[in-house]
Amino acid sequence: MALPESISVEDFFNPPTRAGAMISPDGTRIAFLAPWRNRLNVWVQDIESDEPRCVTSDDVRSVHHFDWTDDPRWMIYLQDTNGDENWHIYRIDLEDPAGAPVNLTPYPGVIASPITDFENGKAVILMNRRDPQLFDVYELQIATGETSLLAQNPGRAFNWLSTDDGQLFATALTDDGHLDLSRWDDRTGSLQKITTFDGSDHPVGIHPLVLTPDGTGVWVGSSRGSDHTRLVRVDLATGDEVEVDSHPEFDLDHRGAVSPLMPQPLIQHRRTGELLGVRYLRERQVIHALDPYFADVLAELGKLSDGDIGRITSDEDGRRWVVNFVHDRDPHATYLYDHETGESRLLYRPFPHLDPGQLAPMQSVAITSRDGLTLHSYLTLPLGVEPTGLPLVLLVHGGPWFRDSWEYHPGVQLLANRGYAVLQVNFRGSLGFGSSFLKAAIGEFAGRMHDDLIDGVNWAVEQGYADPHRVAIMGGSYGGYAALVGVTFTPDVFAAAVDYVGVSDLANFMRTLPPVARPHLANNWHRYVGDPDDPEQLADMRARSPITRVDQIRTPLLVIQGANDVRVVQAESDNLVNALRARDVEVEYLVQSDEGHGAVNPENVIQMYRAIEAFLARHLGARE
Numbered sequence: 001m002a003l004p005e006s007i008s009v010e011d012f013f014n015p016p017t018r019a020g021a022m023i024s025p026d027g028t029r030i031a032f033l034a035p036w037r038n039r040l041n042v043w044v045q046d047i048e049s050d051e052p053r054c055v056t057s058d059d060v061r062s063v064h065h066f067d068w069t070d071d072p073r074w075m076i077y078l079q080d081t082n083g084d085e086n087w088h089i090y091r092i093d094l095e096d097p098a099g100a101p102v103n104l105t106p107y108p109g110v111i112a113s114p115i116t117d118f119e120n121g122k123a124v125i126l127m128n129r130r131d132p133q134l135f136d137v138y139e140l141q142i143a144t145g146e147t148s149l150l151a152q153n154p155g156r157a158f159n160w161l162s163t164d165d166g167q168l169f170a171t172a173l174t175d176d177g178h179l180d181l182s183r184w185d186d187r188t189g190s191l192q193k194i195t196t197f198d199g200s201d202h203p204v205g206i207h208p209l210v211l212t213p214d215g216t217g218v219w220v221g222s223s224r225g226s227d228h229t230r231l232v233r234v235d236l237a238t239g240d241e242v243e244v245d246s247h248p249e250f251d252l253d254h255r256g257a258v259s260p261l262m263p264q265p266l267i268q269h270r271r272t273g274e275l276l277g278v279r280y281l282r283e284r285q286v287i288h289a290l291d292p293y294f295a296d297v298l299a300e301l302g303k304l305s306d307g308d309i310g311r312i313t314s315d316e317d318g319r320r321w322v323v324n325f326v327h328d329r330d331p332h333a334t335y336l337y338d339h340e341t342g343e344s345r346l347l348y349r350p351f352p353h354l355d356p357g358q359l360a361p362m363q364s365v366a367i368t369s370r371d372g373l374t375l376h377s378y379l380t381l382p383l384g385v386e387p388t389g390l391p392l393v394l395l396v397h398g399g400p401w402f403r404d405s406w407e408y409h410p411g412v413q414l415l416a417n418r419g420y421a422v423l424q425v426n427f428r429g430s431l432g433f434g435s436s437f438l439k440a441a442i443g444e445f446a447g448r449m450h451d452d453l454i455d456g457v458n459w460a461v462e463q464g465y466a467d468p469h470r471v472a473i474m475g476g477s478y479g480g481y482a483a484l485v486g487v488t489f490t491p492d493v494f495a496a497a498v499d500y501v502g503v504s505d506l507a508n509f510m511r512t513l514p515p516v517a518r519p520h521l522a523n524n525w526h527r528y529v530g531d532p533d534d535p536e537q538l539a540d541m542r543a544r545s546p547i548t549r550v551d552q553i554r555t556p557l558l559v560i561q562g563a564n565d566v567r568v569v570q571a572e573s574d575n576l577v578n579a580l581r582a583r584d585v586e587v588e589y590l591v592q593s594d595e596g597h598g599a600v601n602p603e604n605v606i607q608m609y610r611a612i613e614a615f616l617a618r619h620l621g622a623r624e
Contacts, residue, residue, distance in 0.1 A: 003384045004358045007417050009613060012410040013605045015040055015062070016350030020261075020311065021334050023047075023322040024068050025270060027315030030322060030336070030347070031055075031075065033063065038602060042066050042077055044094065047320070047336070055092050056101055062600050064261060069118035074142050076118055077101070083564045083596020085514070086111050089125065091142060104145040111135075111516060116162050118142055124150065124162040132515035135160070137168060137184075151184050154191060156519050159205050163215035169236065171206055173199070177522035179206060181218070181234065195239035197222065199523030200442070201229075201435050203401045207257035208265050213273035219244065219266060221252045223435040229254070231265075231278055245288055250280035254431040258402050263310050263326070267294070271316035281432055282376060283364035284308060284406055285326070297321060297339050304335050304344060308406070322347070328362035328380075331408030358383070360416035362406055367459045369452050373428060373437065377456060378404055380412050380422040381465065390421040391620040392466035394457055394494075396475030396482040400441065400449065401524065403430040414609060419622035421465050427452035429528070442528050445506070446485045446544035453482060454490060469495060470620045474612070476500035477568060477597065484546035484576070487555040496619035498612055500560045501568045501597055504576040505547040507532035514566045550579045558588045558615045560608055562595035588615060 019040065021032040028047055033040040036054050040062035045052035056063055056077060065087075066077035075092040089112045090101040105112035107129050116124040121142050126135040134153040137160050140146075150168065151160075157172040168184035172191055177199040182191035197206060201223045210219045212233065222232045222241065230246030255262035267277035267287070276294035280286045285308040289295035297318070301309060307325030310332060314321045324334040331351060337344040360380050367375040381387045393415050397404045404424040412422045426433060427449050429441025441449050453473070460466040473486040473494050480502015487497045503509040510525055510532050521531075529544075530537035542548050557580070561573040570591065580587045590611055592604045599605045616622065 003382060003419055004417065007354070007358065007414070009414065009606050009609050011351075011353060012414050013602060013609060015602050016332075017352060018043075018334070018348040019332065019350050020064070020066075021322050021324070021347060022066075022068060022311075022313045023315055023320055023336075024072070025070055025316045026072065027317065027320045031066065031068065032348075033066075040064065042075065042092065044075075053097065055094060055097070056090075061594075062602075064600075067118070069142065071118075071121065071142070074118065076104075076114070076142070078113075080596075081564075082594045083562055083598070083600065085566050085596060088112055089114065089140070091145075102145065104140060104142070105147075106145075114140075115160050124160075126160060128516055133519050135516070137162070151186070152189065154189065157182075157191060158520060159209055161209065161211050161218065163211055165215065167215060169194075169211070169218065171197075171209065173520055173522050175522075177527050179523065181206070181220075181239075183236065194236060195234060195241070197224070200439050200527055203438070203524035203528065204257050204399075204431075205520075207254060208252070210266055210268075219275070221254075221265065227434040227436050229432075229435070244275070245278045245290060247280040247286060247288070250282045250286060251432045251434065253279035253281040253285065254403070255281070255405065257431070258399070267312060269318060270314050271318075281405065293318065297337075300339065300342070300344075301335075301337060304337070305330075305333060307333070326405075326407045327356075328406055328408055329356040329359040329413075331410075358417075359408075359413050362409075362412070364406065365459075367425065367456050369428070369448075369455050371448065371451075373440065373452070375428075375452055375456065376426050376433060378406065378424040379460070379465070380416050380424075382416045382419050382421065385419065387421070388464045389467045390465055391419065391470040391616075391622050392421045392423060392457070392460055392472070393616065393620075394453060394471065394473045394486075395422055395424050396453060396473065396479035397424065397426075397430070398475065398477030398479050399431070400427070400429045400478040401431050401438075402478075403432050411609065411612075414613065415616075418613065418617070420616070420620070421460065423456055423460050423466075425453055425456035427456075445481075445529050446489055450482065450485050450489060453486070454493060457493060472496040472498065472616055472620055474498035474500075475502070477502065480568070481546070485544075487557060488546045488549035488552045491552055491555050494555050496556045496558075496616060498558045498560070498615065499573070499576075500608070501562055501565055502559075502572070503568055504545065504572045506530070506541040506545045507538055508547075508575075509568060509572060512569045512571070517567075547576055547579070550576065550583070550585075553580060553585055556586050556615070556619045558590070558611060560590045560611070561592070562597060562599065563591055563593045564596040567597040 015035040019033045037059040041056040043052040078087045089104045137151040138147040157170040159171040161169040179197045217233045221229045229251040231244045252265045256264040276291045305325040307327030310324045310326040312323045321337045324332040334347045461468045473483045480499040483497045483499045530541045
């Protein structure tokens with residue numbers, strides 16, 4: 001037996017040929033992302049044509065967020081500057097192919113985000129133009145870029161909602177870290193409480209939080225009275241909560257709370273907004289169809305792929321559907337399906353050069369923690385070699401309020417192609433495994449959260465998959481913090497570590513978060529870790545911070561940092577690296593000058609993974 005042919009880093013991380021397709025409201029065109037000058041830009045083509053045209057021209061940074069409007073002339077997209085996360089809203093004029101996109105929110109240092117669809121020539125948006133810490137609500141005119149203030153944030157309000165007739169609602173943090181769902185009173189300029197949710201159930205905010213089409217209720221992901229997150233309807237007049245749908249074992253799919261590019265838990269009718277389906281997720285996805293017509297559509301879509309349904313859009317009539325599929329080895333194959341004719345066709349495979357048969361399957365595994373929790377995790381084993389005594393990479397997800405899922409992960413596939421087993425542990429605090437599992441992480445940074453990771457390594461060794469002397473830990477953001485905890489609290493476990501934009505000092509991390517994040521710390525970082533303004537809690541945070549234990553590091557370490565990172569600032573990496581170099585400890589340091597909290601430009605992603613590939617080969621002994 002032998003490993004399959006080596007696949008280059010470039011083949012894994014060059015831009016996809018196409019990605020992110022969405023059908024237009026009238027069903028006549030498809031928009032998607034494709035490379036232009038090695039950056040992803042927006043392209044549009046007629047549904048019956050094979051001749052797309054590029055409608056954006058950003059040769060600095062790839063575009064990822066775009067959408068149709070109800071006017072066939074306009075599209076919009078979001079873009080920041082070199083990863084600074086100051087998102088601006090741009091307008092594309094499809095009737096002027098030579099025209100440049102127009103920045104509708106051209107305010108330096110300001111974040112703009114739409115909270116309604118762009119319809120009837122306008123949208124409701126949020127901007128922190130008045131106060132960097134607070135998002136106010138504005139109406140934006142698409143044709144002119146004119147904005148008018150609708151509501152001035154009274155403080156701690158976020159997740160604003162707007163009905164078609166202009167009523168505003170928001171969630172707001174209370175002093176003790178809970179979440180009030182409130183109505184905006186325009187006469188008094190204040191929020192009037194409707195109901196309150198336990199903040200510890202919602203460290204990244206309430207999700208989903210979607211107005212019902214009639215504007216009298218809101219669909220909410222709630223754990224009230226249950227260990228699992230189910231879908232409820234909250235009456236906006238009374239605050240009464242009624243269950244709409246649930247799964248006996250699974251939570252609602254939480255991934256969309258972290259990124260709008262992830263599958264959203266609610267599938268709605270394009271024109272009416274009525275609820276068609278609800279996603280749940282544990283090892284794999286389950287979709288409950290709540291509409292008979294959509295149930296028929298769903299059954300037909302399921303015949304196209306054995307993957308999970310990812311992004312799904314339809315025209316306003318629900319006739320034509322564009323859907324991509326989440327798969328561990330055939331990433332985001334995208335289809336057009338016509339429910340009236342029953343016809344379907346493959347639009348594209350984003351990475352047609354990759355042979356699914358040469359990629360490694362991702363299997364779900366259940367690991368029992370030392371205190372009895374079930375850790376729903378994923379193991380990827382390299383093809384072509386006996387799965388015994390392998391070098392192992394423990395890959396830790398970020399957040400920590402996120403989760404690993406069954407999906408194509410180019411980094412995992414690169415590692416498997418080089419001969420590594422890859423283990424991804426959903427440690428306590430990961431989203432989607434019940435409220436008690438989530439809250440088991442309170443106070444457990446560098447404690448039982450890390451024990452879960454070590455229990456995963458021990459499991460892989462006991463099963464015979466991993467060589468205990470060739471184990472690396474690697475991750476980004478919280479995963480980078482976990483890698484640093486690994487080499488400071490348990491240095492004997494790991495032969496190498498990779499920290500990507502990771503936290504080294506918990507107190508400094510919280511104090512240097514961007515202004516928009518600081519008013520909302522009470523129900524996540526302060527609740528789960530501590531408040532650095534409290535001397536007793538600060539002492540505990542220091543004890544859990546790798547920067548205070550650098551004298552324990554003897555494991556070879558690679559540190560990678562985006563210079564423009566506003567979440568985990570460069571000082572988090574600089575201070576650690578400087579302290580290690582002062583002690584002559586081996587550490588490699590890569591700073592990417594035009595990236596933020598996660599590399600976007602392909603040359604930077606390729607540079608990063610080349611460094612990781614070479615580093616792990618030196619210290620774990622697999623092939624480069």
